[in-house]
Amino acid sequence: MNLKKTAIMLLCSYFIGSAMAADRSKHVILITIDGMRAEMVTDSTMPSPNLKRMKRDGMFVKRIKGITPTATYPSHTTIITGSKPVQHHIYYNSPFTDNQPGPASYWYADSIKALTIWESASRNGLTVASLFWPVSVGAKAIRYNIPEFWSVKPVNNQLEYIKPYCTPAGFLDELEQNATGKLNHENFGAGSMNRDARTAAMANYIMNTYKPNLMTIHLITTDYAQHATGLKSDRVSAAVGGADHAVGLILENLERNKLLDSTTVIVCGDHGFVNYNQSIVPNVWLVQEGLLSEKAGGEWKACFHGAGAMMFLYLKDKDDRATLNKVRKKLASLPASTRALFRIVEKEELTAVGCDPKVALALEPIKGVAVATARTGADIIQASGGKHGYLSGIDPTTLVAYGCGIDKKEVEVMNQTDIAPFVMNLLGVTFGE
DSSP states (O other), rough: OOHHHHHHHHHHHHHHTOOGGSSOOEEEEEEETTTOOTHHHHOTTOOOOOHHHHHHHHHHEEEEESSOOOOHHHHHHHHHHHOOHHOOOOOOOSSSOSSSSSSSOOOOGGGOSSSOOOHHHHHTTTOEEEETTEEEBBOOTTTTEEEOOOSSOOOSSSHHGGGGGGGGGTTHHHHHHIIIIIIOOTSSSSOOOOHHHHHHHHHHHHHHHHOEEEEEEEEHHHHHHHHHSSEEEEHHHHHHHHHHHHHHHHHHHHHTTEEEEEEEEEOOOOOOOEEEEEEEHHHHHHHTTTTTTTTSSOOBBBEEETTTTTTEEESSTTOHHHHHHHHHHHHSSSHHHHHEEEEEEEHHEEEETTTTTOOOEEEEEEEEEEEESSSSSSSSEEEEEEEEOOTSSSSSEEEEEEEOOOOOEEEEEEEEHHHHHHHHTTTTTOOOO
16 A cells, blocks of 8 residues: 555545444535635634534534635635646636636536546545535536536526536536526526525535535635625624534524434635735836736746736747747846735745646745736735735635534544545545555
8 A cells, every 4th residue: 555545545535534434424415615714614703603503513623724826716616636736737717728718717627627526426436515615616526516617708697508517417407496596697697695595505405315426516605705805894794604604504404304413524624815906017027128028918938827816937939948038037027015915936836736837936925915917007006805815725615514423532634635635535445646
């Protein structure tokens, strides 16, 4: 047995405690609260009684160390694969498309190049369901799937737009008829508290009707609130309360239908958040040096791709040392007050954390500073809100687990790559190597 496999087995054994094979879960519900921070569980002023109950009576991981960048799509993919971006190939929320206008996000599951817990569960005869999980369109291993997907062009109803991409055919119609009522942008809009509660209603109908062994669920409202207002606001408190209410609806349904004794509920974040009050705009510097067109699609030699709070430098010709040196010279020539707002992350460090091998270097702002992708105008702009995506780990997330197979305990730190084997071990399935 190799050391890596031994380490995974010991890790899972530690998390699950003394649970015997006969006590393992028949069902695992894995819920992500987008932008979940430990304070949402530990802060007495946060309206999160259900998460606090899970912490009190189950397992609480104070700090989840994320991947780089700590952005929604790569982080969610790491959660279900146990691997870094260099292995699963979902490097950002949106792919870099060689200075051409590109798709809004990585949508399709076949973009993932690592084994997922969906696939592992299905191969072991288990039934899988998923609601609004990133990078899940067309996932063959998910029997009941409402993927995260939307039209980048205006449409009358985004929910009608995604129906052809849901499986089985007519599944979203079935959920509207039996769980939520008719959905539209007003009662299920992105960032609306209605959305999390109705997502929970879908989950409960699926659980009661089809009893999947594994269900993955993505709740999004807290992310929108923190981006808009930062970490502390009435809107954030309301969003946390809404997400907690959705978790409570799922727990209540399991208890009412006597499923909790055979089900484990895991709630984790994809990333945390920090406040910022200004942003750097690095592509302005490239335009000034004649290395980048003012609009996407024009001539270019170098381009910074924004992902979360970081900017990743791509070269049209990866071996173009002259252009790379010109970029470095420009960065070195900036005023000291500007250079103090970020650090240069070299390729060796990016490689070590599993970033795209094509990236020449990256810029990571200091705490309180974010990035913007504009190409013209000021290179430093005054703006405030919440941001995530830092390599330094200043935006960690957290995890609570409750129910079958979970002992009461607190864990100081866990890697995001540990979640997938943890989930599958609860189901009695060996995952990965």
